[in-house]
């Protein structure tokens with residue numbers, strides 16, 4: 337067996353800690369014992385690869401999944417998936433979920449007193465193209481309250497899940513919107529201490545992908561872990 | 571060029587909306603060979619309470635110890651439909667269950683061989699970043715004793731947290747994930 341080339345480890349402050357007391361649910365769920373350092377083996381650097389056959393016709397257009405049009409501000413979210421060396425990540429699965437324009441999720445546990453929209457599910461998926469590009473048409477999600485602390489509101493966000501080329505590049509994150517007044521108060525957004533890493537979760541408004549008379553464009557690039565250059569860099 | 575990898579964020583309480591449309595609870599049916607097994611258990615928090623909003627993803631080699639991935643260059647057969655990936659949420663009692671085939675041994679660092687194992691990626695509300703752990707098998711004692719990854723766990727008393735217990739003579743294994751406390755599952759920094 338030749339040596340396996342592993343994936344790079346995160347720089348300090350660029351990823352959240354498991355225990356983050358301002359996010360109360362982390363207190364009983366974060367591991368308390370130190371994690372065991374694992375240099376990557378073949379089991380880590382491999383992982384599931386998905387193809388376009390998983391994707392149905394309206395899976396990346398959340399405004400066309402029902403008989404009627406959903407209520408709310410139509411938006412186009414697009415960008416590229418790159419690795420940390422700037423190389424595109426082609427043909428990788430992206431799954432996405434979000435609240436509707438009133439801040440309500442189509443989920444049995446969501447008790448927020450805001451209306452559901454019969455024309456909006458809030459789920460989509462796509463596969464990046466050969467240049468790592470993706471694109472969704474959706475509705476801008478609303479803010480919603482949660483019970484983490486007094487008067488706690490989540491800033492509007494879209495949940496993203498990505499795979500990349502190995503099980504080590506797995507990422508679940510949230511995309512936020514520029515200029516949102518709730519961001520400074522959100523313990524989930526602020527769990528990332530490195531400001532550049534934190535701000536990279538905020539999309540930017542983009543006139544180039546905005547479609548006249550139709551929808552506002554937001555651009556958001558997603559960066560997955562990159563690979564070491566040699567097997568001995570761990 | 572060096573970019574900062576995008577930060578992880580919690581899956582939150584509504585993870586099912588985004589992650590369970592692709593649920594894969596039985597991958598044995600795609601395997602041409604190997605012993606069909608069921609692995610089930612519970613996910614428990616620091617107070618021993620079940621975690622009903624967690625999700626497990628698993629990744630494994632086929633019965634010959636070959637991964638369906640281009641980085642696995644071993645000269646071993648792949649089976650047409652077998653990918654080796656699955657995904658199951660926990661239920662209201664924190665239970666999960668999935669059906670697969672027992673994987674073969676795969677190469678480790680140097681000339682070592684890793685005992686048969688399944689890599690698990692764990693998500694839940696309350697966790698800002700996913701965790702990796704592994705499932706080994708109680709009926710592979712000799713292989714487990716020589717496994718280079720189990721050997722990285724300095725406190726040997728914690729190693730059993732990664733070993734699924736075979737239930738008598740049935741091809742069923744029991745494996746719980748405990749987030750905190752005396753029996754806290756070993757999680758890997760990888």
Ligand SMILES: [Fe+3]
Pocket residue numbers: 435490493495582584
């Ligand atoms: Fe959310």
